[in-house]
Amino acid sequence: MARIALRNLFSRPATRRYPFVVREPYAASRGRITIDFPACILCGACDRHCPANAIKVDRGEGLWRIDRFACVNCGECVVACPKKCLFMGNTRSAVADFSDLAARQEKQVREVAPKPAQAAPVAPKA
Numbered sequence: 001m002a003r004i005a006l007r008n009l010f011s012r013p014a015t016r017r018y019p020f021v022v023r024e025p026y027a028a029s030r031g032r033i034t035i036d037f038p039a040c041i042l043c044g045a046c047d048r049h050c051p052a053n054a055i056k057v058d059r060g061e062g063l064w065r066i067d068r069f070a071c072v073n074c075g076e077c078v079v080a081c082p083k084k085c086l087f088m089g090n091t092r093s094a095v096a097d098f099s100d101l102a103a104r105q106e107k108q109v110r111e112v113a114p115k116p117a118q119a120a121p122v123a124p125k126a
Helices: 002-009 044-049 076-080 099-111
Strands: 033-035 055-059 063-068 087-088
Touching: 033 063, 044 055, 044 076, 076 087
Parallel strands: none
Antiparallel strands: 033 087, 055 063
């Protein structure tokens, strides 16, 4: 037991100190989808090819949205884009992106139906 304690005391740690020491991503790893929005023509090809339905394109309003919690990082949208304005980098953000979650929760709050009015209490029969 003492031998193990001494070996651990004088050797390097087995883990990384994550926020301070970040591992380099593998070359073939998939990361975060980014868009060059000025080059996008809002054709909707990425929306149609997304197997998780994480991308929503609205031509009328000029909106392109991605639900990062639903995205499975398959890269089908990048392959399907005719203008090649979608990119998949192999780095991930160290900070969580909760903007999609906040928008989803706001939408759910708006979609909740109001409670029906309660009927007046009925007097007990004597």
